[in-house]
Amino acid sequence: MNKLSSKYGRYSLLFHFIIWFLTLSLLLRIAFFIWQYDEVSWSLISILRTFFTGLFFDFGTVTFISLCSIFYYSLMPNKWIGSILDKILIYFFTSLVVFILVFTFFAELTFWDEFKTRFNFIAVDYLIYTHEVVANIKQSYPLPLLIGGVLLLSAAFLFLFYQRGAFTTTFTSKATFKTRLSVLSSAIIVALFFVFFITNNQAEWSSNRYNSEISKSGIYSFFAAFRNNQMKYVDFYTSIDNDRAFGVIRKKLAADNAVYFKSGSSIHRKITDSAASPENKNVVFILVESLSGSFLKEFGNKENITPFLDSLAQKSIFFEDLYATGTRTVRGMEAVTLCIPPTPGQSIVKRPNNHNLYTVSNVFKSRKYDCNFFYGGDGYFDNMNAYFGGNGFTIYDRGRGSVLSDEIKTIRNNINDSEVTFENAWGICDEDIFNKMLKVADAQYKAGKPFFNFVMTTSNHRPFTYPSGKIDIPSGTSRQGAVKYTDFALKELFKKAKTKPWFKNTVFVIIADHCASSAGKDEIDVANYHIPAFIVNLDENQNQKIATQCSQIDLWPTLFSLFHWNYESDFFGKNVLDNRFEQRAVMGTYRKLVLMKKDKVMILSDQKKQAFYSWNKKDNSLKALTIDESFLEETISWYQTADFLFTNKLLK
Template identity: 70%
Template sequence: MYRSFGNLKRFSVLFHFVIWFLATATLLRLALLAWQYDDVSWNAIAVLRTLFTGIFYDLGTVVFISVAGILYYVLLPNRWVGSLVDKILIWFFTALTIFVLVFAFFAELTFWDEFRTRFNFIAVDYLIYTHEVVSNIQESYPLPLLIGGVLLVTVVVLYVFYRRRAFAEAFSNPLSLRSRGLFLAVTLVVSALYVALVSNADAEWSPNRYNSEISKSGIYSFFAAFRNNQMKYSEFYTTIDNEKAFAIVRQKLGRANSRYSREGFSVHRTITDGLPSEEKKNVVFVLVESLSASFLKEFGNQQNITPFLDSLAQKSVFFENMYATGTRTVRGMEAVTLCIPPTPGQSIVKRPDNHNLYTVSNVFRKRQYQCNFFYGGDGYFDNMNSYFGGNGFNIYDRGRGSVLSDDINTTRRNVDDNEVTFENAWGICDEDIFNKMIKVADAHYQNHEPFFNFVMTTSNHRPFTYPDGKVSIPPGMSREGAVQYTDFALREMFKKAQGKPWFKNTVFVVVADHCASSAGKDEIDVANYHIPAFIVNMPVANRKIDKLCSQIDLWPTLFGLFHWNYESDFFGADVLDPAFEPRALLGTYRKLVLMKGREVMILSDQKKQSFYQWNKADNSLKSKPIQPDFFEETIAWYQTADYLFTNKLLQ
């Protein structure tokens, strides 16, 4: 085909590479369509648009990948064409590029298996934390077999190029000046058009999320996420006047027992309680990795993998209708420490200028509590140590030598090797981190210091490995096994804590950071934000709270049970207050959601929005006309949260 454009045989290898890439990317797209056979739209027009939209993005991807090679071909003088150096460079970089891309195609399949999406900001994050990711891959997949397979495919592709005389033609055909200029110009124009006019969001054309995701190119999506992992609300989303936005939120947060202490663009208020005395109890807070509500028998699961948590639901203040704010651990951490809706882009835990914020630790530290953060891995991952250390917590983790920044006034201690019985890519097992927490609690009790211990678990995470012989499902087999082990570890923690002198004066809070999966065919898979939450050992009657609520409401509810007077910049509210208005705030890094009852408003970047009725029975969303008041309230929650953080008004 390329012969008709003149003497372009010098580009023979490049043309073969482009055809191979487009064909392979299309085969991958077809494989993903087959994978999600029951979920994608098989309407003929939808399928064709999925495929042709994908080819369009694949073409842009391969152009960007090829720019460096094109520059080499165009700029190399003709007298060096076919020289030993030319042959070595073309063979080596062609082989290397194909190897990397074949690996990327395999990686897309594993990424899809985990997240049901093409590469996105999660993949960008994982690129930064290479130790955890590489270790996770080594423990989850047969890496020698995988690398061997990638090498084999690379060799086969190169052999096909060789047999088709792609290399021979490239090494024996110099380029005319006209051909160089024309080819370079076309490349630069096409690249510029993609950069200037094409957004990765343009691939999201279908109401069926799977069709839209499969339309994308994974590599193109990766670099789009790399560029846009922080998004200022006012630039990407529909806005209203700040005065109106804050007026709406202040009205929603106003209570008889609270008084706003600042005017205008603020939610800062003083919350008082009518009782003369406060409960000053120790608090152990456990944020459980990927604990979907759907794992519990309490919510219909018949696998009996959470017997302890199911029993705990009967003897605690149990939240039956709580929803996570996001799909990542750092979102859960943001929600339960700042009690704030999910701002677009990266979680605040990972952003700059996130030290000295007003978090729940401020409420505890004002009462002279020792605040500690426990993590079984290296807290450098996801910026956890910096965030927690910069907001008043002492750090206990399995650090590999990374240090806290100089501006953090806190203590960091490693979990020692002699305190570890089992460790995988993500850290020590849940039993070990709970044992460390109990040891620290013992020390605080001996020193007559009240404590707030925040524990982040790791065992319910791929590769799903944990100590042998603890539960019926063998380690490394499935997430269900990891959930069963986490349930076991929690039971053991409570059993050991009950024997401690500080137990009677300690409240335990257990809540998920997010669900195990959050992807579905609709814009937002509402059911996959439903999480369990427990407040245990409170001197109040056990109860089940069926009000719709959010992670951000957990601490205001507990502080209400404690009858505490405190300062608040929190967007969460006491669920047990008669004035509480049921609602949940949730989203992805680009979708921002307000749910009230079964109505769901979704704000999207590019200043788009949509309104749905959620059918809980089949977890589907049915489009409906936008209600102006609901729309403005949704904007208000997210616009004000973003405004306060970006303008450093939460410090």
Template identity: 70%
Template sequence: MFTTNKLSKRYSLLITFVLWFLITSQIVRIIFFAWQYNEASLNVFTFLGTLLTGLFFDVGTISFIVFPSIVYYFLFPNKWIGSWIDKIIVWFFTTLVTFILVFTFFAEITFWDEFKTQFNFIAVDYLIYTHEVVKNIQQSYPLPLLIIGVSLTVFLVLFLFHKRNAFKNTFSHPVTLKQKGIVLVSGLISCLFFTLFITNNHAEWSTNRYNAEISKSGIYSFFSALRNNQLVYNEFYTTINEKEAFSIVRNKLEENNTKFQSNGLSIHRKVFNTSNSVPLKKNVVIILVESLSASFMKEFGNEKNITPFLDSLAQKSIFFNNLYATGTRTVRGMEAMSLCIPPTPGQSIIKRPENQNLFTVSNVFNSKGYNSNFFYGGDGYFDNMNAFFGGNGFTIYDRGRGSVLSDEIKTTRNNIDDSEVTFENAWGICDEDIYSKMIKVADQQYKNKIPFFNFVMTTSNHRPYTYPNNAIDIPSGTSREGAVKYTDYAIRKMFQKAKNKPWYKNTVFVIIADHCASSAGKDEIDVANYHIPAFIVNLPKEINQKVEKQCSQIDVFPTLFSIMNWSYDSNFFGKNVFSPSFEERALIGTYRKLALMKDKKVMIVSDQKKQSFYTWNKTNNSLKPLPIDKSFLKETISWYQTADYLFTNKLLE
């Protein structure tokens, strides 16, 4: 019978529910350990530390989840306990929340399979773009079996609660106002403590990134990312004097053929053609290839022969074999290739508000009479692509499903018709179809005697890895290797078609990955998973070469403009890699950690005003700590601080 010296059995279901959540979370954590047993630290103290840290964050998570129930128990009168309305409310919300949590546990596992991390800003983005994500889940996983599995698990959990008499006790025992108050205050204190004093960053206690990620609670991480999706640089990162930062960056960007247009906080400059060669007016097609890691190519040691055409192109193009992506997402690749800017913390500029009328590569092309076009096989609403490209001088060609551009964006948007599509999955039409559309538009541009700059974003090298049947010898939808081989096949087929066009001889093709297929590793920045291939194709044979210099996506267009002997205005952080003054370096980052790499030295600055310095061992892809080099640190801060300053203060126009 209920007594005042112990907690009423009215809370039996609540306590059982909390214990189930905490135990299940630890089981998921152990699954992640088993998954990464080769890379996560299994030292007994680190292992226990990971589980205990995870338990701490799970307590915070469950505090928020059950707090509405605590309020319900506090407000619900004793005389109605066990009534039909009490039973309906408790059974319904227990079943609903259990279903959501079981589904979330399944989602955590599939998210880890794809990204090797707990929920983060990517999961937040996926929540926004539900159409693509739901279709991707449907096409990637046996959804009926998944729903049956989740439903069966929920049934078993509720049956367990029933067998422990949790429901029976909850509906049979009253509770004193004092105990109601104690439970309410305890729950409120826990929620306030985790709200005011604990951040998701506190889980990152281990130098091994896998242990740090496993220490997190997936739901807690999700809401942390939702709340901190944009980071104010000056608040979260170490800074230096603005003038000093710009002085350092301007010094790095200065060349004999440049003239800065201002003495202030600016990198705006005029780049002059100092050669005696006539400027070339070639059409330019850039193909930003989804998730094309350098490690997929035979050129870099892959023995699966899944990129035969790209490997052949590496021998007859300007091939960058030591180039690094700036980030880990498509929007970062787009940002780097269009703005030639280092990654700024938090959201990519592509996804931020007020990102129209910036100085992009289209400004350079359009100033020379080119027509700039953006091609995407999905709905360009995804990741804010249409708003960004449409607001920065591009005509849009996409597979829209009714989304519209805002009134402020003055551009033309063209839908890709059903008649132009032979295959389509969750993310859009296959690569062959988007290339066919680009060629069709190029034909019209050539007919109208308009030089063109066509920016193509592919989709096929993405889960669910589906593509037209019989295109290659790997069945559709079976593996990443198949998607890569199809990507290679589609590019080869595009060149076969383009070579028959009258505009081909006067067209340069830039082929480059948006990012690697995987970016996670045991270190806070996994350097090898930023290494991507890049090609400039169809220039005179005598200038084809393999570029050994360490460089970044942001350097590709400044290099191309130099090859084409162009004078142009620049607000770019990238440089011509063939310039005698080019200093080898790569700028890489996640949405929180920003790094400058020079040869094998890597400086990382992160939120909470932290910094760390390493030497990178390329053989085993590991980072070894070094004492902080103050000069190196200042330069690292300068690149990122100035990039953030220019965008924040609307000086990238």
């Protein structure tokens, strides 16, 4: 038996595993350093800090990886050590973890080859677009050879552990209570230290990006990306001088009734209206799940699945050429609350430090409105409650009623079982959430409070189930049925609302969060960003169909103008009815950022790439064009400034 193995007794295998992980991580870091030899900083201090920072994060990583094993080793009674069950569990899980980690180290090499960075949100994104990723791997690498190599190396490392007596010692050594307690408590302390005091961006200590990236632990960075959900724009996308970018955007946002508070890196401005009497109408805002424009008869659909919405299009302010900013609900929520282009990575709704931002609720709050967010499921999903609660909304959802946290003082109200007639995995049906909103609106009216009620629907979502007997399509059979049920529920909402004393003084705003699908043969499927939007119950003489190309981010500035409100704005959206409004739409995926102006489309991609196309609306195809430098500069400016303002906490 190896002396080193016997020294660590029951924890011998764990000790060998930790040393193995730290050694491989060091070798990987050396490989990256040599790989970028002509771009890293070679000063002695930089080299030492790169490797010692890396060791620090590697130690934290291996602590998290080993935590379950440490609990197992520490809690397994001595009488069961070396039993068949003990051996099966240790052999199986050790082999599995070693295989996964060897595969991960290979993945880090290929990831670095493409992106010159450790795992980040792009890697997380790969888990979302699995079809494309698997196809890419199959086409790019000899998969059988790769898997075979990983298996062979994993077996070799396990054999090394065996040869050094790690397994034998682990199965034959007893552990004292003192040893168990010291190992377990030490591991817990280290893990808690990393959870509460260490963030992944603390590895970004160097002005040389390569030194900072090499300092990171890939696995630690990967899981940090789940929480941070952000890619720094200037690191991954083509950028220009910041003052120049803000200069472009400030000109784009200029209006006869807008005055900037200060110069430089800011879009904060005062919007004024000459009307003597602004309208303080209640607002019911409905964000409809997956309502593609293509579902409406108004846009050519022949299935008659939106009869009520099609009727509304004839007696409302109806946006005919409006586009969603993204492909997820949280991206739509970001667009309609912050009126901001989609910044790279995940929506701001799911990021940390997204409380106390300047959202549309601030405009309503400045006029003493009561702001509420209604969701038929548990608003913990997608961080919705934390985001809305942290930005001035009272929460109504199916979660347990409470104050969300010490930081977020907003009250979370439960939707009771007695208020529910139908519920699936995503939440209560649209009729039920509308009925809850109506009940709250009645109370607000009785208390003399003007209200802004934000409702997120759920019925138009797989599994497409809804109360039976409401429409002529059986529940759970198709997307068309779910769309038609949502349309029915909206009709019932208006039918009930019209009986309320507050109805005449209430405006209803209906818009989709995103389309039902965003996939297509081109890198951006433009048609699958086209969504309907309605402003309902203003004076009849204001009703119109707006053919101007615009974005989700323009909806609120347009409504505030119709209300004749004076307000402060950090919004990238503009009043579509302004004579100076320049047609355009901003949209994107997690990694691609798009500016469309009429039929011209500029796409920014990570790795500082860009492409320019002409969009054929008839067949939804893109035709490559030579890059228009002025168009490119404007595209960069929209996204670079939006990312700058959020990253530097200037939207607070």
